[in-house]
Amino acid sequence: MLLQDTDLPAAEKIAQRLREAVAALGIPHARSVAAGHVTVSVGVASGWGQEGVSPQVLVKAADGALGEARGGGDGGCLLYTSPSPRDKRQSRMPSSA
Numbered sequence: 001m002l003l004q005d006t007d008l009p010a011a012e013k014i015a016q017r018l019r020e021a022v023a024a025l026g027i028p029h030a031r032s033v034a035a036g037h038v039t040v041s042v043g044v045a046s047g048w049g050q051e052g053v054s055p056q057v058l059v060k061a062a063d064g065a066l067g068e069a070r071g072g073g074d075g076g077c078l079l080y081t082s083p084s085p086r087d088k089r090q091s092r093m094p095s096s097a
Helices: 008-025 055-072
Strands: 042-045 076-080 088-092
Touching: 008 042, 008 076, 042 055, 055 076
Parallel strands: 042 076
Antiparallel strands: 076 088
């Protein structure tokens, strides 16, 4: 999902709402080792307000964040606070959601 003119805190709220909405559906996922229901992992990268950050760099950073979030299993969310993977923050929705 691409969110134009959206800063990192707003993108994080949207990602959390998406994860909560999918978890609330309670769709069974019998083959998952992470959870008994379908979850969503989200990778967020923000370049809002940064000069010279290309869309390609942001998409690559978001893809990297998604890969790391998926590696954690059970509905993870990883936020890259800049296009560099060194600058990241992870948040996780409780498994009971």
